[in-house]
Amino acid sequence: MILMRRPLLVxxxxxxxxxxxxxxxxxxxxxxxxxxxxxxxxxxxxQAELQRAEPTRRRLAQQLQDTHEDVERLxxxxxxxxxxxxxxxxxAGFVQQIAxxxxxxxxxxxxxxxxxxxxxxxxxxxxxxVVDGRGHSLDFVAFLDDLARTNPYHALHAFSISRAVTPxxxxxxxxxxxxxxxxxxxxx
Numbered sequence: 001m002i003l004m005r006r007p008l009l010v011x012x013x014x015x016x017x018x019x020x021x022x023x024x025x026x027x028x029x030x031x032x033x034x035x036x037x038x039x040x041x042x043x044x045x046x047q048a049e050l051q052r053a054e055p056t057r058r059r060l061a062q063q064l065q066d067t068h069e070d071v072e073r074l075x076x077x078x079x080x081x082x083x084x085x086x087x088x089x090x091x092a093g094f095v096q097q098i099a100x101x102x103x104x105x106x107x108x109x110x111x112x113x114x115x116x117x118x119x120x121x122x123x124x125x126x127x128x129x130v131v132d133g134r135g136h137s138l139d140f141v142a143f144l145d146d147l148a149r150t151n152p153y154h155a156l157h158a159f160s161i162s163r164a165v166t167p168x169x170x171x172x173x174x175x176x177x178x179x180x181x182x183x184x185x186x187x188x
Contacts, residue, residue: 039132054185068176086153086182091127094180097151098131107135107174125182128157136172137161147178154180 086094091114102109114130135143144156159176 014088032182069091083181084085086180088125088182088184090182091117091129091180094151094154094178095129096180098147100127101143101147101150102131102133102135105135105139105146107133107139107143108171109133119184120181123184127180127182129178131174131178133159135172136173136176137172140174140176154178155183 047067095112095114098112109131111130111132113130115130117125120126140161147154147186155178157177157179160174162173162175164171164173
């Protein structure tokens with residue numbers, strides 16, 4: 001059926017199609033716009049919360065960056081300390097250092113006996129060095145002080161000071177054990 005003839009020809013099917021298209025368009029607009037209208041306040045609130053949280057995020061990101069820099073600085077410091085810490089082959093050099101330092105402090109070494117190297121943990125090694133000698137007790141204290149200043153990687157584990165063997169000698173009999181701490185070779 002023809003609804004209109006001039007200036008263009010419109011059939012009733014066209015009117016129904018137009019009405020259906022308008023109905024579908026309105027329904028699509030409602031379906032698309034309804035969630036936007038409904039969620040707009042929540043979206044504005046979330047956006048405002050993001051803007052308020054941005055300074056905190058920046059501050060935390062800076063703290064994280066500073067922490068990473070601190071960790072890197074500490075890692076380099078640990079590597080430097082590891083490089084200067086004695087390794088398992090340092091026992092002979094330490095015995096020579098004991099002999100030089102004892103001679104400088106007028107101590108007579110009678111016997112220097114390095115013990116076996118023993119593991120103390122995953123990477124830590126220790127070697128007890130037993131020393132017998134003669135000298136004055138004040139010289140012995142000065143010897144220990146000087147040795148501690150030049151090599152901080154050892155400890156006095158045990159010592160004994162006995163009075164002089166002969167009454168005319170002022171030198172005491174000295175026995176001590178030094179423990180040298182070392183690092184094991186790092187596994188590859």
